[in-house]
Amino acid sequence: MSRSDAGSQGARLRAGEPPDVLVLGTGQAGLCAAVAAAQRGASVLVLEKLAFPGGSTSMSSGLSAYAGTDEQVALGIHDSAESLRADILATGQGRCDESLVDVYCREQLTTYRWLKDLGVTYGHVHAGSGQSVARSHSTDPSRMIDTLLRRAEELGVSVEFGIRAVQLLVEAEAVVGVLCEISGAMVEVRASSVVLATGGFSRNLELLERFVPHMVNAIHGGAVGSEGDGLLMGWKAGADFRDTPYVKGTFGIYPHDDPRESGTGILAVYKGAVAVNFSGRRFVDESLPYKALGDACLAQEGHLAWQVFDQQTMDRDDPDVHIYWFSGRLATGLLETADTLEELADKIGVPADELIRTVEGYN
Template sequence: MERYDLIILGGGLAGMCAAVKAAEQGASILLLEKQDALGGSTVLSSGYMAFAETDMQEKAGIVDSIASLMNDMIEVGGGVNDLELVAAYGRHQLETYAWLVEHGVEFRSLEAVSGHSVPRGHMIDPHQAIQSFYQRVKEHPNVTIRFNAPARRLLKNAEGRIDRVVYGVEEQNALASKGVILATGGFAKSEELLGQFAPHLKGALRLGGAGTQGDGLQMAWEHGAWVRDLPYLNGTFGFHPTANGAVKSQGLAFYKGGIIVNQLGKRFVNESISYKLLGNAAFRQPDRITYQVWDQTVMDKRVADDPLYDLELLQRRRLLYQADTLEELADCIDVPADVLAETISTYNQRIQEGAGDDFGRKTLTHRYGTPTPIVKAPFYAFETTVAMLATYAGVAVDPSTRVLNPYGEPIQGLYAIGEVVGGFHGAGYMTGSSLGKAAVFGRLAAVAALAE
């Protein structure tokens, strides 16, 4: 039987951070990746990471604090987040940012993104980050990576500790003396699990990584793992109906000052809230058809090469409607012209008064930014739908990433990181916190497991 200190299941950002951290401590590691390439859902993400008090913020003149970051996370999460996990993130996020930079991850820009009170969305290229860690791993002969090697079951020893993994087509066995780390992702591509836990999202696009079938959850459940956040599963708003895994075709013009209307030409939500909650509201609209509408003032705020704000890229892909008047735009998207005109007129009046509009909007995103009236031609519209991109719910863990049973007791030998974990996000989702927690808790898992 193969023997290692650690076995890591999954080669996304969480698994790779754990592998590199453990390798640098001299541990022998087996990383099993069920696909033929590393990256998982990480490489499908927008690439934002949520960090506070960084040098990038300082250079941009942005005043931020770890306390503010944590408060935003809890507020967006509806106050049902696991506060111990949020606190652990706060304690380790800045050192993790520095560690990522030290290991070659390139932070390219800083943006105001969903759920943040100040600009703290630190953008990376997920492919570059994964490749950077892959190069680091290859420098360590104590790390073995196997592709096309899905884990099948976890086994316990005579003392009740999980120490073996059955994997691969031929069901090979490998032993882990220090522990098994689940970094298997969620279940965005499992119709069976989505039907059980998110039937309200039937009809949403399915854009998660091909390997996100929930196998890590099932392996943990077999051994008594408790779960968190399943009642809060939401889709992600902002995708064109033609989006797919390779070309996501996503745009969030509403966080730059656009509005969202239904096919009746009416607004129905405060556009500054989390795009997870926006997805819920959009899914309740007639025929689930919605449009983002904005003007040239918003278009001028586009950010080139940004996965969320490159509105010009959407235009080059011929996914936007453009018109010189609102009446012409209404005709393009087949909504009542008089209703759309009244919707925008009312919106403009309310935000110019500064008292908030009918839906309570006072900012661009969360507590940041000031909306501007939609008056400057040309005008634009983008048909938008909801996608199941990531599930953000899963097994319960403690701040050391040990998987817990229903009584809050650790399941010996089992750790979990990344999307397979529940409890951290709570009832909402703050942009950048998913990749952020992958890196933060990936490092913590390696340290905790090797310390046993």
């Protein structure tokens, strides 16, 4: 892995033999692609435009849906790929591409075992919204990235940081590499195959306005590098965008950039909290999938909401699952606390009478 100066990076990339596989991005997708290719004997080069790895993976809650795992068996949970498929299709309300769902369900258990063999560990298993059994497996996302990076290095994968890919090189209708920018200088990096694993575009307002205008008022989270680089490169090379109407916002994200919050947010609504708008009113069934909750929240005035909960919900705190780590947010001052609903209403700026009526009605 290299974080060396731009001059030596450029010289090294120019002088080196073209790799069999060039991967753009060091999130989970990119690093998994790199490791898998290296395990099959390919020479692999990974480029990351930022100075550090992880992308949005490092900011995620670290939850993955698997069926038939060791952790489930140990807990006496009976699950199957067929049950997982049925739950996904039900959540998708008939809009899913069933061929993609089938691939996911067929390969998910093999992928889980492969990741565990690489050293990724899973802890708490719980039932997320839309799951008929507990199958959300938690892991520390930053630790997972470190594990994948270490394994990639052991397999001889070269990883270069601080290099932005700006254009796919296309010859005779085939992608043969990428054009990269290193401190203002353009360098061609050739490869037999190119993997675009650059993430989304939540940090690119222009793309949001063009392709998902319904998300412009959402909180623009995700990694700082989520600017749609790979999507734009593919688009310019002749590919197209699809499924953009189905891009959804995730409920529960902290609305301000703050060093105390990693970006995962909390979902206290799944542990007993009530979601209220700035009128102090409940506006949604909190048991819905978090993307549906996000849609409902965006429809509220100000496009924000509060999750209001009591000590009973607080006691359901789970430090091993970031979205349920309420005590951690309390310790860093990210939670507003009060002894009465009247006091809380004053703190969060909602009408006290409406908040009291909402909570009493919810209980």
